[in-house]
Amino acid sequence: MKRTLAILVILLSLLTSCNRLDFNYPQSKIWAHRVNDTAAAREKSMKFAGLEVDVFYSAYQDKIFVGHNMEDTANGLQIEKWFKHVENPSHKCFWIDMKNLDRHNAKKISEKLLDIMDSYNMIDNMFVESTDLDALKTIKKLGLRTILWTDNPVWNNIDTATWIEHTRTKINELRPDAISNEAEMYELLTVNFPEQNIHLWQTPTILNEENIEITRKLCRNTSVKVVLVDYNEPIDYK
Numbered sequence: 001m002k003r004t005l006a007i008l009v010i011l012l013s014l015l016t017s018c019n020r021l022d023f024n025y026p027q028s029k030i031w032a033h034r035v036n037d038t039a040a041a042r043e044k045s046m047k048f049a050g051l052e053v054d055v056f057y058s059a060y061q062d063k064i065f066v067g068h069n070m071e072d073t074a075n076g077l078q079i080e081k082w083f084k085h086v087e088n089p090s091h092k093c094f095w096i097d098m099k100n101l102d103r104h105n106a107k108k109i110s111e112k113l114l115d116i117m118d119s120y121n122m123i124d125n126m127f128v129e130s131t132d133l134d135a136l137k138t139i140k141k142l143g144l145r146t147i148l149w150t151d152n153p154v155w156n157n158i159d160t161a162t163w164i165e166h167t168r169t170k171i172n173e174l175r176p177d178a179i180s181n182e183a184e185m186y187e188l189l190t191v192n193f194p195e196q197n198i199h200l201w202q203t204p205t206i207l208n209e210e211n212i213e214i215t216r217k218l219c220r221n222t223s224v225k226v227v228l229v230d231y232n233e234p235i236d237y238k
Contacts, residue, residue, distance in 0.1 A: 023124070023145060023177055023197070025226070026050060026093055029219045030235060033203045033228035036066050037077065038085040045086045047233045050093035050226060052201075055079055057098070057105050064112055068099075080116060089120040094127065095147065095199065095226065101130040106138035113144060127199075129180055133170055140174070147199055148176040152185060164192050171196065178225065186218055194223045201228035207235075 031050030035041050044051055054068040065073035066082050083089055101109060109128075117126060128139050129147035136146045148170060153163035171179065171193065178197040181189060189198050200218055205211045212235055218227045219237040229235075 023225075025197075028234050029225060029227055030215065030231075030237070031093065031095060031226050031228050033201055033230050034068060036068060036072070038082060041082055041085040042087065045088070045092055048092075049234075050095060051086070052095040052097060052228050053079070053082065054097045054099060056100050057109050059105055059108075062108065064109065070099075079112075083116055083120065090122050090125070093125045095228070096126060096128045098128050098130050101128070101132050101135045101139075103132070103134040103138065106132075106135040107142065110139050110142040110144055114142065127177060129199075133174055136174055136176065140176075145177040146174065147178045147180045148174055149180050150185070150189070152181065160188070164188075167193070183214065183218060183227070186221075186224070190221050190223050196223065197225045198223045199226040199228075200224060203228060203230050205230055207231045 026049035028049045030048065031052055032040075032044040032048040033052050035044050035051040035053050041051065053066060055064050055066055056070060056073050057064050058073065064079040066077040066079055067073045067075065086092060096113065098109065113126060113128065116122075124145070127145045127147045128136070129149055130136055131149045131151060133148070136148060140146045150167050150170075151163070153160050156163070158166075178199045179189065179193060180199040180201070183200045183202040186200060189196075202211070202215055202218060215227060215229060215235060216237040218224050
């Protein structure tokens with residue numbers, strides 16, 4: 001009886017991980033980019049439905065620090081403190097750009113992020129972004145949503161067809177909750193992977209009519225679910 005129950009639990013776990021419910025995205029696709037200090041966290045969380053934050057994990061200290069570059073971690077801003085300045089975090093969405101995620105630290109990072117979610121009664125509002133496929137598999141297995149950063153054929157000096165093939169292979173292997181890249185990759189992503197939830201960053205940009213029209217174009221595509229911007233507040237794109 002105990003063995004049968006154990007098998008059922010394992011099968012249920014596998015079924016849940018393979019057929020996870022789609023994410024219930026907020027009404028606004030426009031999220032705040034690089035919200036990397038406490039003042040910005042407080043201000044932007046009162047205006048935007050979602051925030052993107054850059055972080056590094058220190059294995060030596062076993063802590064996650066906020067910062068876009070490694071030297072930024074010298075400021076000592078731990079992600080737990082950052083979250084204390086977010087207005088109503090259980091009702092916001094978070095794009096965690098995990099700069100040094102790998103298969104060795106993925107479990108530790110997941111545990112810490114899940115602890116934060118528990119502290120603020122978050123249910124399902126946090127995405128972790130990385131290019132590391134194996135690390136993202138661990139993140140996903142432990143219950144966090146994943147964003148696969150799809151690289152860029154120009155960066156890797158490969159032809160577009162090869163990039164599409166490699167990207168599709170990664171998507172099929174991971175089955176991420178979303179894929180991401182810069183706004184310049186809009187056509188490649190939406191044409192070749194329209195079935196995916198696509199997250200884009202339209203940065204760095206200032207608020208002017210030209211950039212607003214680009215933002216609107218991005219947001220009006222049904223496959224695009226999130227557009228990161230540097231604007232002080234969201235814009236109307238409908």
